[in-house]
Amino acid sequence: MASNRLLTGASVRKASRNGSHKTTTAGLAPSYLQANLIILPSRYATDFRLLCARNPVPCPLLAESKTSGSWDAVKSWVDGLSGDEIISRFDIRRDAPKYMVYRDSKLVRFQCDDILNEWSEDHVAFFIGCSFSFESALADAELPPRHSVLRRNVPMYRTKISLCPAGVFTSGTYVVSMRPYRRSEIEAVRNITRPFTATHGEPLAWGWDAIQQLGITDIDQPEWGDTPLTLDGRPLGHSEGNEEEIPVFWGCGVTPQEAVMRAGLQGTIMAHAPGHMLVLDCRDWDIMEKPAEGMEEAEERM
Amino acid sequence: MASNRLLTGASVRKASRNGSHKTTTAGLAPSYLQANLIILPSRYATDFRLLCARNPVPCPLLAESKTSGSWDAVKSWVDGLSGDEIISRFDIRRDAPKYMVYRDSKLVRFQCDDILNEWSEDHVAFFIGCSFSFESALADAELPPRHSVLRRNVPMYRTKISLCPAGVFTSGTYVVSMRPYRRSEIEAVRNITRPFTATHGEPLAWGWDAIQQLGITDIDQPEWGDTPLTLDGRPLGHSEGNEEEIPVFWGCGVTPQEAVMRAGLQGTIMAHAPGHMLVLDCRDWDIMEKPAEGMEEAEERM
Known part of the structure; x- marks a missing residue:
């Protein structure tokens, strides 16, 4: 099965469903939104929805199961x-x-193909936005993320925030x-990613000082993804003090x-395996903030 | 003019307009929402709206001028x-x-009675939720905030977050x-304030460790409001280590x-004087999150 044929959300989903695609979804179905998936017992749904509402930048909630137990229909949280x-x-x-499947907060199945046996009428699935969306916008503006140029994974870090x-x-x-950029490119990078409000939007912090501000232990040892590199292949942290290129965090x-794992929840919790996203039918431009529309909608409420 | 006659938002506004009420609005018009006011040149409106959207817990946006220059009509941001x-x-x-009036980020008028001369067709007013709302709910549950029991102002602190x-x-x-509570009261206090999503909602942090976590310099020297006291009148910080009573932060x-002051904006910016809020016509219960309604609304979008 040639992955380069998987050009739409529907085709990636079909290939995943019938077992012909089992690897990362990075780079598949360009411009189709990819979603982080979290599936919780219904008693935790209200609190999880509130967690997303209170923290919309790291936890942009796109949609959830239409009702408890719905595995084939969602209701939208995107205006x-x-x-x-x-x-x-x-x-x-x-x-x-x-x-991934967790039971009473312990991992019980790692990178399994489906969750047909674990899903129950009491489960609610949540779809969270993913930054793949703005990466193609950056590439289109000739500011491709370093990790994609070097065909590596984006580095991800725990913070103390x-x-x-x-x-x-x-x-x-x-x-x-984290994606490194030149200091002179920061405003362009901020402007390009800003409208992607449903997929993390503009950066949270940038610059070498931000590493300490965020409480990141070692920029060269991300908790997920690959060590970030300079263009000539050295670990980025070794170029610290380099005023030309700085880390930018989203x-x-x-x-x-x-957050779900740390809450010590009881029962069966499921998620996609990192990098193996659920690919949607909507496109990047469908979820970009259009300030004029936001205004009209507010006016309609008058 | 007896302030205890000011029982509605409209009566507080009328008394403020005709100059018969010139002091704090604390305790006036019980159950009517009070709003923080920020008035910006229109070129900053989009960014300010986004600041609120990305930080809804400290910056809950309730409404804004219906159009640029509107001083007598608003559009709602509350569902x-x-x-x-x-x-x-x-x-x-x-x-x-x-x-308060600022020009090019410098304070030029302090606690003035009106802004008739400063307001222009280019200004947009933003209304931000205020925690007065949940304070009456806490009092109703026999958990009155300490500062109101002692007839003092609530202490407010800059953080490093x-x-x-x-x-x-x-x-x-x-x-x-900050409002101190007994450790045994924390879950009740969290539950009571949680539904007030348009006025800061549940606490951000609690406990003596939270002081350092938030980067607060001295719990007994708030940047705004009064020093917090124990019930027997000592500064709260002197009781640190007291496991009975802990600081709770919203x-x-x-x-x-x-955030506006730190952005170094150009032009004329106005705000209410701290404690001297704009009192609205809607009531506490109008803006409380009703999870069931949230669900129905999401369903309507299907």
Whole structure:
């Protein structure tokens, strides 16, 4: 099965469902939104929804199961998009290439192909935005993320920045992704990613000082993804003090998954395997903030 | 004019407008929402709106001028409430008891009675939620905030927790308010304030460790408001290590005002004077999160 044929969300989902695609979704179905998936017992749904509402930058909630137990229909949390426009004709239990299953906060299945046996009528699936979306916008502006140029994974780090607590979710901290840029490129990079409000938007912090500010232990040892490199292949941290190129940090969709894991929840919790996202039917431009529309909508409320 | 006659938002606004009420609005018009006011040149409006969207806990945006220059009509940012339901028959330029005026980021008028001369067709007023709302709910549950029992102001602190940046607003940090409670009361206090999502919601942090976590210099020297006291009148910080009573911190509506001041903006910027809020027509219960309604609304989008 040639992955380069997987040009739409529907085709990636079909290939994942029938077992012909089992690896990362990075680079597949260009411009189609990819979603982080978190599946919780319904008693935690209200608190999780509030966690996302209070922390929209690292936890941008796109959609959730239409009702408890719905694995084939979602309701939208994105203004101007219906649930069916976000994703339709799908099976949450089989359409990501790989899943993780936790029971009473312990990992019990690693990178399994489906969650048909674990899904229950009491489960609610949440779809969280992913920064793949703005990466193609950066590439289009001739500011491609370093890790994609070098065909590596984006580095992701735990920080010491607390999330705003919500119900049972009290001990979460921001997870951030990092892409190095030249100091002279920062304003362009901020401007390009700013409208992607449903997929983390503009950066949280930038510069060498930001490493300490965020409480990152070692820029060369990310908790997820690959060590960041300079263009000539050295670890980025070794170029620290280099005023030309600085680390730039964005909110990361691993954040809600971490927050769920730290909450010590009981019962069966499921997620996609990192990098193995659920690919949606909506496109990058469908979820970009259009300030004029936001204004009109507010006016309609008058 | 007896302040105890000011039982509605409209009566407080009228008394402020005709000059018969010129002091704090604390305790006036019980159950009517009070709003922090920030008035910006229109070129900063998009970035400010985004700042609120990215930081909804300290910066809960309730409403804004209906169009640039509107001082007598707002559009709502609260689901299920129209602009007119939030506030009608008012004059933003005269209806707060006192104002502050800044020009090119320098304070030029302190606690003035109105801003009739400064307001222009290019100005946009933003209304930000205020924690007065949940204080009456706490009192109703026999958990009255300490400062109100002692008839003092709530203490407010600068923190080192960065806001998520938005456009020109890059250097803001959370401002928090603090109310001490017994450790055994924390879950009740969290539950009571949680539904007030438009007025900061549940606490951000609690416990003696939170002081350092937030980067607060001295709990007994708040940047705004009064030194917090124990019930027997000692500074709260002197009881540190007291496991019985701990500081509890909430997001504070001074946050956006601080973020605006730190952004070094050009032009004329106005705000209410701290404690001298604009009192609205909607009530506490109008803005409380009703999870069931949130669900229905999401379903309607399907």
